[in-house]
Amino acid sequence: MSTLETLPAAAPVAPKRPWTLGRRLQSLIIRAVSLTFILVLWQELGKNVDPVLFTTPTAVASAGVKMIASGELWTYLAPSLLVLSYGMLLASVIGIVVGLLIARFWPVEVALSPVITFLYSIPTVALVPLIVMWAGFDTAAKVAILFLFAFFPVVINTHQGVRNVDPKLIEVGRAFRCSEGQLWTNIILPAALPFIVTGLRLALGRGLIGMVLADLYTAISGIGYLIVRTANTYQVDRMFVPIVVLGSLGVGLTALLHFVERRIAPWTARRAE
Numbered sequence: 001m002s003t004l005e006t007l008p009a010a011a012p013v014a015p016k017r018p019w020t021l022g023r024r025l026q027s028l029i030i031r032a033v034s035l036t037f038i039l040v041l042w043q044e045l046g047k048n049v050d051p052v053l054f055t056t057p058t059a060v061a062s063a064g065v066k067m068i069a070s071g072e073l074w075t076y077l078a079p080s081l082l083v084l085s086y087g088m089l090l091a092s093v094i095g096i097v098v099g100l101l102i103a104r105f106w107p108v109e110v111a112l113s114p115v116i117t118f119l120y121s122i123p124t125v126a127l128v129p130l131i132v133m134w135a136g137f138d139t140a141a142k143v144a145i146l147f148l149f150a151f152f153p154v155v156i157n158t159h160q161g162v163r164n165v166d167p168k169l170i171e172v173g174r175a176f177r178c179s180e181g182q183l184w185t186n187i188i189l190p191a192a193l194p195f196i197v198t199g200l201r202l203a204l205g206r207g208l209i210g211m212v213l214a215d216l217y218t219a220i221s222g223i224g225y226l227i228v229r230t231a232n233t234y235q236v237d238r239m240f241v242p243i244v245v246l247g248s249l250g251v252g253l254t255a256l257l258h259f260v261e262r263r264i265a266p267w268t269a270r271r272a273e
Contacts, residue, residue, distance in 0.1 A: 052234050059237040060244060067241055076226040077245065083139060083222070084211050087146030091203055095151050096196060099158025104188070120152045124210070128217050142214035142222075149210030153202035161195025162188060190265060197261045204253055208246055 039057050046056035067073040102109040102116075128145055135141035165188055173187050215224025223242045230239035 051236065053236065055237040055240055060240040063235075063237040064241040064244070067238065073226075073241065073245070076221065076223050076242070079139070080211050080215060080222040080224070083142040083146055083214060084207060086139070086143045087210065088150055088204065088207050090143070091147050091150035091154055091207065092200060095154025095199070095203070096158050099155040099196075099199075100162060100192075102155075103159040103162035116152070116155060119148075120156070124148050125213065128213060132217055137218045141218050142211070145214040145217070146207050146210040149213075150203035150207040153206060154196075154199040157195045157199025157202065158192065161192030161199075164195065165191040193261070193265045197257055197265075200257055201254055204257070205250060208250055212246070 043056050043058065046054050046059075051059070064073070098112065098116075102112050124145075127148060131144050131148075132141055135144055169187050169191065170183060173183050178186065211222070212224035212227070215222030216228060223246065226242050227239055230236075230242075
């Protein structure tokens with residue numbers, strides 16, 4: 001295993017620090033300019049449209065401040081976040097475990113791959129009414145809906161990540177008399193980790209969609225219901241507040257996943273650089 005342990009030393013970190021800091025600063029500047037341009041364009045276009053049909057960033061910000069101050073936004077957001085947490089946790093754990101098993105053990109792949117392909121081919125939205133019939137309108141139904149949306153990207157990317165492990169690395173591990181557990185912890189999982197994180201990122205986006213969809217189908221609660229309620233009453237500025245919150249939540253959680261990836265698998269960041 002000494003060969004794998006010496007890999008980080010082959011890419012010195014110190015000489016790359018100025019370049020990395022410069023790249024990060026450039027990224028921040030580009031993102032700030034891009035966001036400013038979009039907001040200014042949105043503001044200019046929104047001023048010339050009927051407020052019943054469209055709105056402006058300043059109006060959305062004003063409505064957001066009022067909804068936060070009154071506690072209305074958190075009242076609808078809290079149950080949705082709870083569903084997101086439960087659903088993503090279940091989808092991540094079960095998806096990674098199933099993906100590892102079907103990729104590593106041929107009988108499991110033969111048994112489960114057709115089932116996973118069959119379920120993935122069915123539009124998840126078509127299963128929502130059936131889930132509501134079975135699980136009712138409580139949190140369990142919402143978690144089940146979100147799980148279906150988020151599970152498949154995790155299991156498919158995990159499977160693909162294990163399949164793409166370089167066979168030469170496994171041969172090296174076996175040459176050093178690694179046990180099956182050591183192969184998993186020192187070779188297979190580290191090599192498949194970028195694929196797993198990518199699957200989690202995709203699952204997060206689909207999970208947010210499932211969260212809103214679950215709110216629409218199951219109960220008059222959650223941030224999805226807030227969007228529909230404000231849209232039905234033509235409060236477009238208030239309608240955009242939960243939409244912006246959902247987008248910001250997706251960006252923040254994706255950045256968190258990227259941060260965790262850099263912490264537990266720094267070699268992936270070096271490879272990207």
